[in-house]
Amino acid sequence: MLYLGPNQQGDSTRAASSTDWQQYYQQQAAGAKHPLLQQFYGTGMVAAHTPISQVPLVAIDFETTGLSADNNGIVSIGLVPFNLHCIFSSKAQQWLLKPRFQLSDNSVTVHRITHSEVKSAPDLTAVLPELLPLLAGKVAVVHYRQIERDFLSASVKVRLGESILFPVIDTLELEARLYRTKPLSWWDKIRKRQQVSIRLDASRNRYNLPPYRPHHAVTDAIASAELLQAQICHRFSPDTPVSELWC
Amino acid sequence: MEIEQIEILEFLKRHSPFQELPADQIQQVALSIDIGYFKAGSDILRFNEPLHALHLVRSGAVETFRRNGDLYNRLSEGGIFAEQGLLRGGKVRFPATALEDTLIYFIPDNVFQQLFDENEFFADYVQVGDSERRKTSKASSQARADLLGATVGTLLSREPVSIGSDANVWQAAQLMTEQSVSSLLILDKEQHLTGIITDKDIRARLVAPGLKSETPVTDIMSANPVTIEQQQYIFEAMMLMLRHNLHHLPVVKQQKAVGVIAISDIIRFESQNSLYVVSRIFRKQTIAELQLLVPDVHACFVRMVNEDANSQMIGSAMAAIGRSFKQRLLELAEAQLGPPPVPYCFLALGSMARDEQLVLTDQDNALVLDNRYDPAEHDSYFEKLARFVSDGLAACGYTYCTGKVMATNKEWRQPLKVWQQYFQSWIEQPTAERLLQSSIFFDIDGVWGQTQWAEQLQRLVSNLARKKTLFLASMARNALNRTPPLGFFKDFVMEQDGKQNNSLNIKRRGTAPFVDLIRVHALAIGSTESNSYSRLQDITAAEIMPKGRAEDLRDAFEVIAMTRIRHQAAALRQGTEPDNNVLPEQLSEFERKHLKEAFQVLSNAQKFMKFHLKA
CATH class of the missing domain: 3.30.460.10 (Beta Polymerase, domain 2)
Incomplete structure (x- = not known):
């Protein structure tokens, strides 16, 4: 997952969305012009009431050159398909990409992908025909959706002329539902009480998941997948409709 | 692009039997693994379900069970399970439950079978190493139901039966008959334990000498009896009973009697028969009769080894038997x-x-x-x-x-x-x-x-x-005469000077220098203990070594002592004369590795002693 810097996440407390994604995919399949997107939407999406145990999931993580999708690019993508029973890490995929924006030295120190490695990597355009079919028909799982959704949407728009939108389950948002329901009171602030961290490693720790070295796209994708399995085990049920989780 | 599973690979590299695999094979395993999360208390495997993967505990803790519901094994990080099921028909044999929130790595059946067929160490580890691994993983868990871990309290099934010290033997005998017990605790006015009487006491100390049944119980009781604390281990109770040749042992909790355990309780609990051997020693009338017990002593030794007793238990049981021979x-x-x-x-x-x-x-x-x-x-x-x-x-x-x-x-x-x-x-x-x-x-x-x-x-x-530096230095110098070998290879022993030998005298090169070293340190701090483990406890408490070093010594000593014990038990099982000469080729890779590490600990400890006591 992308390095957010201290205390940058926090106010994304929006509840699960009421978007009818099945209907949206049907509309887009008819309206999209690029064949890759027609195909992507044509695969369809599960109905909102589908129990989470029946939903094919795919955890994704991007490493990027910076925080904002407007002037930064994707350096690597990690992806792992899974469901409630099994994380298919043996089928994980990873791509190293050449971003159209400069790789800052700061981001190099974060995800340890160097200028020379990136130089020989392909552009996202070359990877999309592989990537999009792996996302099609599945609900994406991320930790902090702004990154993956915004970056993919912006990058695809630049390359295919149309943007892409899909449902995501955000494991950070699921934690925020517990720990960001109300802001700290003045009394808490006076007592210098810290908010409970909802970062990936801190959240994982609450479910007794082991610490992983962060900022490696596949590892972070697996880490989010494990976190979602744990969240469902402890707080939801296999029968929870996907609409209560996605947004 | 080529995918990297950094975390999975790093994890495999830290745990047997994967860390021993060649680099390309371990990489292949890492890429084949799938993952699952199990909340504490949930089922991981159910009996007879089809099984498709070897299970490796990435984090958390897992318990596996026999079909009758008895605990079979408890595993923590790095533990593997479901191998028996995969090897025998691909169905779950031992159901598994998550004891804590647990993350499991699934290694697919085909990869497991391939490793098993191609890699001898892996196959040995999975098959032969099972009981060994069970022991080590069990040793780290808290609650255990076996001899090693069960406390005296678990043997108590009823409140103690007691009588006041002002009672007479007739009243005591009536109470014992009424409650059908073979021993009775005698309490004073403050409810403190002052003595114990048994059936045998009534027979030998009252009836036989012809005393009246109105004799006070205090006249025939064993006063100030040996007792054991409720939270002590059963094997400690066993040792106490062996040592004092007792048949009944009052159990106390904060100085208050909470029960009595009898030899029969322990025998029922524990099938090994060092107690029988001791009791039979005292019934023998001649040296020739005593001699007939030697096979039983050997059988008892082998049985303890088979039942995964540790060196301390075996050593003290055998010493108790030896002591009984001397006493008789x-x-x-x-x-x-x-x-x-x-x-x-x-x-x-x-x-x-x-x-x-x-x-x-x-x-x-x-x-x-x-x-x-x-x-x-x-x-x-x-x-x-x-x-x-x-x-x-x-x-x-x-x-x-x-x-x-x-x-x-x-x-x-x-x-x-x-x-x-x-x-x-x-x-x-x-x-x-x-x-x-x-x-x-x-x-x-x-x-x-x-x-x-x-x-x-x-x-x-x-x-x-304690304060005699010259004496301690001389003792230390002698303790340094015998050194451990540098290491072990498949069929030879590598000496410190590069020389190779075919066999190793595990006593002369292992347990004896260890005992010597521990003795010198114990003398230096004025310990009055004789047992090496007890001495190590005193040494730990005296803080003369860097933190954790004494614990390392204890573990290494146990590894070496158990290698020697297993070697001798194997000879007895084969009907040959036991000796101390261990051939490296008779050891498993697993044992060689641990032994090598244990020798390293001993070698470092010798260097430390040389410096510390100016030998």
Whole structure:
């Protein structure tokens, strides 16, 4: 997952969305012009009431050159398909990409992908025909959706002329539902009480998941997948409709 | 692009049997793994379900069960399970449940089968290593239901039956009959335990001498009985009963009696029969009869090894048996020679005194005589007594001591004051050569007679030795004479100087230098313990070593001691003469690896001692 810097996440407390994604995919399949997107939407999406145990999931993580999708690019993508029973890490995929924006030295120190490695990597355009079919028909799982959704949407728009939108389950948002329901009171602030961290490693720790070295796209994708399995085990049920989780 | 599973790979590299795989194979395993999360309390595997993967615990804890619901194994990080099911038909044999929130790595059946077929170490580990791994993983878990871990409290099934100290034997017998118990605790007015009476006491101390049944219970009770704390381990209770030859042991909790355990409770709980052997020793009437028990002693040793007892339990059980042989032989000797002309104490030295005896052992013993001892008048008696015991022990498998450290040797058959002078002279005018012969005298235990003299000598040593740098340096120098080998390879032993040998004397190169090293440190801090593990506890408490070092020593000592014990048990099972010569090719890769590490710990500890005691 992308390095957010201290205390940058926090106010994304929006509840699960009421978007009818099945209907949206049907509309887009008819309206999209690029064949890759027609195909992507044509695969369809599960109905909102589908129990989470029946939903094919795919955890994704991007490493990027910076925080904002407007002037930064994707350096690597990690992806792992899974469901409630099994994380298919043996089928994980990873791509190293050449971003159209400069790789800052700061981001190099974060995800340890160097200028020379990136130089020989392909552009996202070359990877999309592989990537999009792996996302099609599945609900994406991320930790902090702004990154993956915004970056993919912006990058695809630049390359295919149309943007892409899909449902995501955000494991950070699921934690925020517990720990960001109300802001700290003045009394808490006076007592210098810290908010409970909802970062990936801190959240994982609450479910007794082991610490992983962060900022490696596949590892972070697996880490989010494990976190979602744990969240469902402890707080939801296999029968929870996907609409209560996605947004 | 080529995918990297950094976390999975790093994890495999930290755990057997994966870390031993060649680099390309371990990489292949890492790429084949899928993952699942299981909340604490949830089922991971159900009996007879189809099974598709070897399960590896990434984090958390898992319990597996037998079909009857008994706990089969408890696993933590790095533990593997479901291998039996994969090897036998692909169905779950031992159901598994997550004890804590758990993350499992699934290694697909085809990858597992391939590793099993192609990699000998992997196959050995999965198959043969099972009981070994169970033991090590169990050792780290908290609650255990076996002999090693169960506490005395678990044997208690009823409240203790007791009577006031003002009662008479008739009332006591009525109560015992009513409650159908074979022992009764005697409590004073403050409800404190003051004694115990048993069926046998009523028979032997009341009926046989012809006393009236109105006799107060206090007249026939065993006053101030030996007790055990509720939270102590069953094996400690067993050792206590062996040592004092007791059949009933009151159990106390914060000085209040909470129950009684009988030998039958332990026997029912634990099938091994060192207790039987001891009780039979005391029923034998001649040396020839005692000799007939030797196969039983060996069987008992093998059984304890089979049942995964640790070296401490085996060593103390065997020492208890050896001690009982000595005690019975002395009883028989006194019956034959008449009562001793002056009081005496029969000493056990060396491994028996340390509670670290095995099946292959010398008899090391000595006699401490009363200070009124007059050689001209009394020595013929004690000479005959010593001869009787020594010959008897030799007949029962305890060979004569090659160093002549036996009570048959006049030098080691002396009054207490001479013994005190011996120790003073060893400690105050030490030379390495003199001490080489006498280090065995620093492990002493009184087995018969005036056993308090043994304790007196121990206290003398602990008071004198502590500050004597020259003495300690000489002892340390001797302890450094024997060094461990550098390591082990498939079929040879690598020496420190690069030389290769085919076999290794595990006693001379392993347990003995370890015992020597621990003894020197124990003397340096004034410890009065004899057992190496107890000495290590004192050494830990004295904080003379860097933190954690004494614990490392204990673990390494256990590894070496168990290798020696298993080697001897294997010989007994095959019907051959047990010895101390271990052939590296007879060890598994797993054992070789641990042994190598244990020797490294010993070697480092020797270097530390050399520096610390200026040897």
